[in-house]
Amino acid sequence: MTHPIEIILMRELAGHLATPIFVIDSEGDLLFYNEPAEKLLGSRFDETGMMPFAVWTTAFHPTNEQGTPIPPNELPLAIALHEHRPAQGHMWILGLDGERRRLTVTAFPLQGQWGEHLGAAAIFWQEQ
Amino acid sequence: MKVTVWGTRGSQASPGPDTVRYGGNTSCIELQAQPDTRVVLDAGTGLRRLGGELSPNVRRFDILLTHLHMDHIQGLGFFSPLFRHDFEVHIWGPGSATADLRTRLTRYMSPPLFPVRLPELPCDLHLHDLNDAPVEVPGFTVHAALVCHPGPTVGYRLTGADGSLTYLSDHEPMLACSRFADSPEWCSGLDLAVGVDVLIHDAQYSDAEYEDRIGWGHSTLSHALAFARLAKVKHLVPFHYDPEHDDDMLDAFFDASMRGHESFTVLPAREGASFEVLEHARI
Numbered sequence: 001m002t003h004p005i006e007i008i009l010m011r012e013l014a015g016h017l018a019t020p021i022f023v024i025d026s027e028g029d030l031l032f033y034n035e036p037a038e039k040l041l042g043s044r045f046d047e048t049g050m051m052p053f054a055v056w057t058t059a060f061h062p063t064n065e066q067g068t069p070i071p072p073n074e075l076p077l078a079i080a081l082h083e084h085r086p087a088q089g090h091m092w093i094l095g096l097d098g099e100r101r102r103l104t105v106t107a108f109p110l111q112g113q114w115g116e117h118l119g120a121a122a123i124f125w126q127e128q
Numbered sequence: 129m130k131v132t133v134w135g136t137r138g139s140q141a142s143p144g145p146d147t148v149r150y151g152g153n154t155s156c157i158e159l160q161a162q163p164d165t166r167v168v169l170d171a172g173t174g175l176r177r178l179g180g181e182l183s184p185n186v187r188r189f190d191i192l193l194t195h196l197h198m199d200h201i202q203g204l205g206f207f208s209p210l211f212r213h214d215f216e217v218h219i220w221g222p223g224s225a226t227a228d229l230r231t232r233l234t235r236y237m238s239p240p241l242f243p244v245r246l247p248e249l250p251c252d253l254h255l256h257d258l259n260d261a262p263v264e265v266p267g268f269t270v271h272a273a274l275v276c277h278p279g280p281t282v283g284y285r286l287t288g289a290d291g292s293l294t295y296l297s298d299h300e301p302m303l304a305c306s307r308f309a310d311s312p313e314w315c316s317g318l319d320l321a322v323g324v325d326v327l328i329h330d331a332q333y334s335d336a337e338y339e340d341r342i343g344w345g346h347s348t349l350s351h352a353l354a355f356a357r358l359a360k361v362k363h364l365v366p367f368h369y370d371p372e373h374d375d376d377m378l379d380a381f382f383d384a385s386m387r388g389h390e391s392f393t394v395l396p397a398r399e400g401a402s403f404e405v406l407e408h409a410r411i
Contacts, residue, residue: 005276113222
């Protein structure tokens with residue numbers, strides 16, 4: 001089954017940008033993250049591959065400033081996916097390389113040309 | 129299913145002594161599955177001649193537009209059935225995120241670009257916005273899907289009693305996924321073409337030309353061949369030739385590119401040519 005063209009082009013754009021980008025489909029499953037994102041997540045996409053929503057939302061152990069785990073549905077990407085609106089947040093993650101990093105995440109919904117909700121994408125960067 | 133090619137050219141009509149064999153009119157393909165109806169793929173300048181050579185039995189046309197670039201709609205204003213009371217014409221095509229097909233088409237079919245407005249056309253005219261739901265036109269079930277080309281652009285797969293045909297006139301799968309032949313799920317347009325009897329596909333550029341035209345929305349013949357292999361089609365019809373490519377250049381182009389053995393036949397589109405798609409994809 002081929003992905004919708006909007007998702008295909010989103011992935012291709014991400015593959016050409018130096019901005020870390022994460023793309024999920026309409027079910028919330030991870031479809032792709034690009035090379036700049038690999039550095040922050042501590043793992044190559046070729047190694048992790050596609051991940052179900054329940055896996056990627058916990059795999060990086062996102063926590064708030066107080067160290068409290070962030071529930072999956074409160075992550076900016078999940079908000080963009082489920083509420084069809086942009087969302088932003090700050091969090092600490094534990095990369096798969098064992099490094100803790102503080103990230104700012106801005107997520108936005110991907111709405112298709114025919115009005116369908118295709119998923120969401122997020123850009124994120126590390127706070128020093 | 130009888131297929132007649134009325135326009136092969138992309139971007140701009142290019143009539144003249146150098147294009148008589150492959151043709152100079154822009155995209156237009158006629159499909160005949162029933163005696164009194166016709167399905168037309170795109171309304172390029174080739175549509176005018178189709179309108180002038182009608183069988184007297186035909187009373188209904190379904191025109192499927194891939195997109196609204198001028199080389200795909202310019203023939204509409206000169207299509208004689210639109211100006212006759214005794215014709216039923218259905219135009220199908222993609223709207224955009226902000227405007228429906230009628231609104232978008234009216235930008236051309238209204239002054240100052242054209243003297244006649246859509247509501248003034250005497251035929252029984254119906255406009256249909258397409259989405260991903262299949263639709264029925266006389267003789268065919270039609271599936272549309274958005275494909276990689278600038279602006280809202282669809283490809284079509286038509287399935288009739290005699291076989292299936294996929295039309296991807298303006299398509300750049302290489303832009304959407306540079307390794308598309310290895311990544312089927314990331315290949316634009318593939319679902320429309322898998323296992324189809326006849327694939328009519330964009331083959332606008334040479335490999336050398338493509339390097340300077342990445343992102344313009346078109347393929348090379350090499351891309352079309354790779355796409356056809358991936359889709360496991362039975363027949364490939366290269367189409368949508370660049371206006372700068374004359375007959376000799378296209379002859380050389382096809383001779384050089386088709387020396388390898390393929391599991392499908394390659395029949396370059398030629399204006400005025402017809403072929404029949406019979407049961408089991410014999411043509």
